[in-house]
Amino acid sequence: MSDRGDPMPGRQDLRADCGRCAGLCCVVPAFTASADFAVDKPAGQPCRNLLADFRCGIHDRLRDRGFLGCVVFDCFGAGQQVTQVTFGGRTWRDEPGLAPSMFAVFTVMRQLQELRWYLTESLELLPRGPLRDEVSAALERTARLVSAPAAELESFDGAAYRQEVGQLLGRVSESAREGLRGADRRGADLIGAKLRGADLRGVSLRGAYLIGADLRGADLRHADLLGADLRAADLGGADLRGSIFLTQPQLDAARGDAATALPAALTRPRHWSSSAAPQSRRKRRR
Structure with a gap:
């Protein structure tokens, strides 16, 4: 639930812009009452603090009210990408029939956006060479996936792709830490x-x-x-x-x-x- 600016160019669309989202992080995940969440919430059900305009009713008091899990959550810009681009500004609240698809896409989109963050950082870490070329190709592929239609994203195996990119990131780490x-x-x-x-x-x-x-x-x-x-x-x-x-x-x-x-x-x-x-x-x- 971040609305911070980005001090580094090239990552602006990897920052959450809650004002352009349909409250997806307040609906899609399940909450379990714990040190991170004050209440239980099933997946796909709106949090009781979500307002009609998709704002959080206790945004400035989340930590004090026992919602630390919300404070530390960041969708890496997946929320506005799904709401404004994939679904063209349509929302699950205005069109309830969109909910299953929109929620499934958000889950995949967040993984892709987080991978874009890591891959973008990888380009900053690596000198020119074969490994950097691999990272660049992976970043381009991930960017294409982010722009894919909802039906394609719904069926996409985000976990498998994350594992694939994770192996590449491991090689980047070894290179960056060499010596x-x-x-x-x-x-x-x-x-x-x-x-x-x-x-x-x-x-x-x-x-x-x-x-x-x-x-x-x-x-x-x-x-x-x-x-x-x-x-x-x-x-x-x-x-x-x-x-x-x-x-x-x-x-x-x-x-x-x-x-x-x-x-x-x-x-x-x-x-x-x-x-x-x-x-x-x-x-x-x-």
């Missing part, structure tokens, strides 16, 4: 881990569970963070410059402060501390 690659901690259980001040440069933390981890002052430059779970992780004073495949939802789920160094394409979450806590200050490595 810096540290330990391989892919999928590692690091829940609550004490990693304060750790040197994690070039480490693969792809899919790692870093929930509640203490990463204050950690050096995460060039670390692969694709799919890493950073919920409630403390990134105060951490250096994330040059980290690979980090997304805004991951940052939104974590904690940080004014001393946390971020990649240029991402923005500091509003709920982060505006000052640098004493324990998070550290001397930047060069």
